[in-house]
Amino acid sequence: MRELSLDHLRTLVAIADLGSLANAARALHLAAPTVTVQITELESRLGGQLLVRGRGPAQATALGERFIARARRLLADADDAVEEVRRQLAGQTGRVRVGASTGAIAHLLPPALERLARNHPGVEVNVQVLTSNESMGRLAAGSLDLAVVALPQAPVRGVHVTPLRREAVVAFLPATWKTPRRLTAQWLAERPLIMNDASTRLYRLTAEWFSAAGVHCRPRIELNYNDAIRTLVAAGYGAALLPEDSHEPARDPRIAVRPLSPALWRQLGLAVGDRSANGPARFVLEALLPGSSSNE
Known part of the structure; x- marks a missing residue:
């Protein structure tokens, strides 16, 4: 038949x-x-x-x-x-591959994903832990749809970047240390430092801040995970320069937070591949725009 x-x-x-x-x-x-x-x-x-x-x-x-x-x-x-x-x-359903640092995953993505699930339940998000450089490369290759990246980024063909937010970088220190109210590069350069991995934008931004003050920073250890960095700071292992929002979810009494002098800012952006711009990725973009935080 x-x-x-x-x-x-x-x-x-x-x-x-x-x-x-x-x-x-x-x-x-x-x-x-x-x-x-x-x-x-x-x-x-x-x-x-x-x-x-x-x-x-x-x-x-x-x-x-x-x-x-x-x-x-x-x-x-x-x-x-x-x-x-x-x-x-029409982009109302589908799977969106998002690249982000551990800080973005911990502090920026949860409220955005909650908004997305409420407004567009048919859109599924696959999150990958990546540095900004890794995300930009995968966006260009088409193996990623959207990413939270630290700015500035060199132009990449096929990838459009939109500024998202600016956030202050501050010093995280063991609470037992005696510190000034505002910390300079000269003061911090004389203390043991815990910094992000040298491949991240935050490392380069921090190193440039020290260099502008005429000093060179020598980190005791380099990590890519803010939670691990905060744990080491709490244990008295050293000081770290991280985005201010990194301490909001759970304040540890063993950690003191101090502003920097001069102030240091980190700019975040949303990068999307041109091939994904008209699909469900646009709904993830909308969910991310109200506000966020990251770690690079």
Whole structure:
């Protein structure tokens, strides 16, 4: 038997709902002979009679009643499949690959993902822990859709970057240290330092801040995880320069936070690949724009 036609099934269900071939033909904008041919072909393919047709309303046979129930489910599944494709093409559903640092994942993404789930439940987000350089490379290669990156970034073909927010970088110190109210590069350079990995934008930004003051920083250890850095600071291992929001979720009494002199700021941006700009990534962008924090 050849495959069944959805058009034939739709005609059969219309006859069952409307009571006659003529009514079904008008509702489906078909010629009456076309409806007759479709039902005849359908019964021929199945090898059994589905409708009793005469002068009165068309009636489903026992075989027809069972088949019509199945046909309704098949048509509903087909309609759902078409609607799902349309929603994906419209960007209302789909999977978005997001690159972010550990700080962004901990402090920026949770409220954004909550807003996204509330407004666009059909959009799924896959988060990958990446530095800004790694994110920009993957966006250019098409293996990432969106990323939170530290600015500035060198222009990359096929990637559009939008400024997101500016945040202060401050000093995190063991609470037992005796410190001035505002810390200079000269003062910090004489203390043991814990810094982000040299591949991150925050490391370069911090090193430039020290260099502008005429001093060179020599970190005791380099890490990419703010939680681990804060743990080492709390243990008295050294001082760290991190985004101010890094201490908000859980203030540790063993850690003191001091502003820098001169002030140091880090600018964050949202980078999106051109190939993803018109898909569901735009809803993730909207969810991220109200505010955030990161770690690079």
